[in-house]
Amino acid sequence: MSTYSRAIDIINNRRIAAKTQNENRIAEVEKAVPEIAEVNRVLSQSSINILRIITKGENVQENMKQLEKSNLQAQEMVKNLLVKNGYPKDYLDLKYTCSRCSDTGFCNGVRCSCLNETAGKLAVQELNQTSPLKLSTFDTFNLEYYRGVSTASDTDCFTTMSNNLDYCRKYTATFSRNTANNVFITGKTGLGKTHLSLAIAERLLSMNWNVVYGSSINLMDRIESEHFGRSEGDTLGIITDADLLIIDDLGTEYDKQFCTSTMYNIINTRLNKNIPTIISTNLSLQEIEVRYEPRIVSRIVSHYDILKFSGNDVRQMIRLDYVGRQKTL
Numbered sequence: 001m002s003t004y005s006r007a008i009d010i011i012n013n014r015r016i017a018a019k020t021q022n023e024n025r026i027a028e029v030e031k032a033v034p035e036i037a038e039v040n041r042v043l044s045q046s047s048i049n050i051l052r053i054i055t056k057g058e059n060v061q062e063n064m065k066q067l068e069k070s071n072l073q074a075q076e077m078v079k080n081l082l083v084k085n086g087y088p089k090d091y092l093d094l095k096y097t098c099s100r101c102s103d104t105g106f107c108n109g110v111r112c113s114c115l116n117e118t119a120g121k122l123a124v125q126e127l128n129q130t131s132p133l134k135l136s137t138f139d140t141f142n143l144e145y146y147r148g149v150s151t152a153s154d155t156d157c158f159t160t161m162s163n164n165l166d167y168c169r170k171y172t173a174t175f176s177r178n179t180a181n182n183v184f185i186t187g188k189t190g191l192g193k194t195h196l197s198l199a200i201a202e203r204l205l206s207m208n209w210n211v212v213y214g215s216s217i218n219l220m221d222r223i224e225s226e227h228f229g230r231s232e233g234d235t236l237g238i239i240t241d242a243d244l245l246i247i248d249d250l251g252t253e254y255d256k257q258f259c260t261s262t263m264y265n266i267i268n269t270r271l272n273k274n275i276p277t278i279i280s281t282n283l284s285l286q287e288i289e290v291r292y293e294p295r296i297v298s299r300i301v302s303h304y305d306i307l308k309f310s311g312n313d314v315r316q317m318i319r320l321d322y323v324g325r326q327k328t329l
């Protein structure tokens with residue numbers, strides 16, 4: 001089943017749920033307030049009265065106006081009775097999730113924005129299925145691995161990484177599609193780039209933002225496969241319009257012109273739309289300029305906050321700690 005077919009099913013179910021809720025409320029109120037039941041019975045006769053007016057053919061316009069006036073008076077009477085009996089005035093109004101299309105998915109024969117939004121969320125969920133989004137959170141990011149550590153380029157890795165963690169926390173707390181900054185995260189393997197990228201994705205997804213997370217190689221493979229007709233989908237369209245795109249491990253994709261031009265297209269398109277992107281990589285800006293094109297580096301330097309990660313390989317330290325504990329058992 002296509003993404004749009006599944007989205008239509010979801011919206012149809014919303015419509016059914018809205019009608020069921022409305023029917024249940026009508027039954028509840030009519031039982032509690034018999035006067036409302038009587039007025040509703042009179043209102044239900046309207047369609048029969050309309051047919052009678054049309055069939056007779058006498059003073060149709062005048063009779064229709066009079067019937068409309070009577071119906072409006074009856075509806076107002078119901079609202080007054082609701083309020084008098086402790087219900088909200090609009091308690092019996094049919095409430096759809098989308099007021100524009102009444103949960104049909106279409107407005108004047110054109111896809112409603114609610115249908116496009118629902119389809120987009122389903123597509124994002126599919127893209128994120130293979131990402132370990134629940135495994136990395138801000139709370140599980142252990143700064144103790146950086147305490148007392150210094151490198152040739154950073155004499156205080158603990159402070160650097162504390163600042164990076166604070167930046168990422170504040171980034172999610174204040175996130176907005178059109179005001180959040182672009183972020184470029186760079187550093188050697190095992191310093192926590194993927195961990196914090198996943199933590200941002202996990203937190204924002206829980207806040208119902210449309211976030212796409214993926215490794216550079218996986219995203220490029222999908223886009224290339226769809227571009228050359230080997231598979232179906234619109235990965236490029238999805239990631240260029242997501243509220244936030246997180247590209248992990250830039251530089252791991254195949255070194256070929258298609259990937260380079262596609263990556264530039266993604267970065268540039270999202271900049272033009274003023275929607276944020278987070279890129280993490282083991283490469284320095286100088287290495288990216290050699291690997292890709294100067295214009296990609298120019299976009300990053302001009303439009304991205306740059307976070308430099310420093311320290312020792314945390315993955316290796318965790319592995320050594322585990323091995324050490326096993327030996328003591």
